[in-house]
Amino acid sequence: MRKNIAIIMGGYSSEYKISLKSGNVVYDYLDKKKFNGYRIHIFREKWVYVDDDAIEHHVNRHDFSIMIHGQTIRFDCVFNAIHGTPGEDGLMQAYFELLGLPQTSCDYYQAALTFNKRDLLSVLRPYGIKAAKSYYLNLGDPIDKDKIIATVGLPCFVKANRAGSSFGISKVYKKEALETAIELAFKEDSEILIEAFLEGTEVSVGVITYKGETKVLPITEIVTENDFFDYEAKYEGKSQEITPARITKVQEEKVSEIAKRAYEILKMKGYTRSEFIFVDEVPYMLEMNTTPGLTTESILPQQAQKGGIGLSELFESAVEEALK
Known part of the structure; x- marks a missing residue:
């Protein structure tokens, strides 16, 4: 008998459009012989099932x-394709945990931790996983520009702490530009992370649970035409994503080991995609995404395909792991 799979997409953040694309790819590639897929749109104002005729049904x-x-449909599993809140920060995971409903991403604690860049890097630091020097700001804190620059130097990155897809991020070269960058970041989140600029090769490492085992996917090198890997570079063709990355065997082994170790330290499940920059052969972690993009152009599906895993296999494995 085919399993009923709710594919949740949308969300409450600026990433909702990307999430809708991801969710529709999952719907298209999920094996119709094994699964009944249902596209569930999660928005602040409504939770609805959208059928093939674009008719909405209340959840x-x-x-x-x-x-x-007149017939009630219940689900065997939820496929989480929401980027940002409430699908990547633990809220939906906790909700499904209370309902006893299996879902494909990590558990609620891990989701909340990884969604908070500051907390994630702080937790992993004692395990020898390096990160850039950083300075924290919360909304309402006094802004001491001289202290910020003394801590992280220039140029630096000003980031919304709990946001994805490079929303609310700026690269700052001058002291005078700090305030504008901070205001932009506060539009996305009430917490800010200001990090030292790291010069080096940027790579993205996918780690997944596949057929019961932790698997590191082929590594992607990020080469952007812009000043950094911003929204335009990610989604509007202003970057090259080269898989496998043009790095040495030693670099590949180092970053693969660290990405896998982080996955296992945090007791992760499902998909993760972690970003690193190499500085003098040493990988520095930037962040970990637990519901990465799943469009056909997204990095993790590209990595899976390079590793011999098609999209249907990738999505089926996530469902099967959740159902265990």
């Missing part, structure tokens, strides 16, 4: 069921 939030033509 009952008490048990996460839907009703179609």
Whole structure:
């Protein structure tokens, strides 16, 4: 009997459009012989199932069921394709945990931790996983520009702490530009991370649970035409994503080992994609994404395909692991 799979997409953040694309790719590639896929749009104003005729059906939030033509449909598993809140920060994971409903991403604690860049890097630092020098700001804190520059130097990156897809991020070269960058970041989040600029090769490392084992996918090198890997570079063709990365065997082994170790230290499940920059052969972690992009052009699906895993296999494995 085919399993009913709710593919959740959308979300409450600036990333909702990208999430809708990811969710639709999952819907298209999920094996129709094994699974009944249901596209569930999660927005602040509504949770709805959208059928193939674009008709919306209300989602009952008490048990996460839907009703179609008088028949109640319940789900065997949830495929999480929401980037940003509430799908990547632990809220949906906790909700499904309370309902006893399996879902494909990591558990709620791991999602909340990794979504918070500051906390993630702080937790991993004692394990020898390096990160850039940083300075923290919360909304309402006094802004001491001289202290910030003394800590992280110039140029530096000003980032929204809990946001993805490079929303709310700026590269700052001059003291005078700090305030504007901070204001931009605060539009996305009430917490800010200001980091030292690291000069080196940027790579993205996918780690997944596949057929019961932790698997590191072929590594992607990020080469951007812009000043850094911003939204335009990520989604509007202003970058090259080269898989496998043009790095040495030693670099490949180092960053693969660190990415896998971080996955296992945090007791992760599902998909992760971690970003690193090599400085003098040493990989420095920038962040870890737990619901990475899943469009056909996205990095993790590219890596999987280079590793001999097609999209249907990739998505089926995530469902099967969740159902275990």
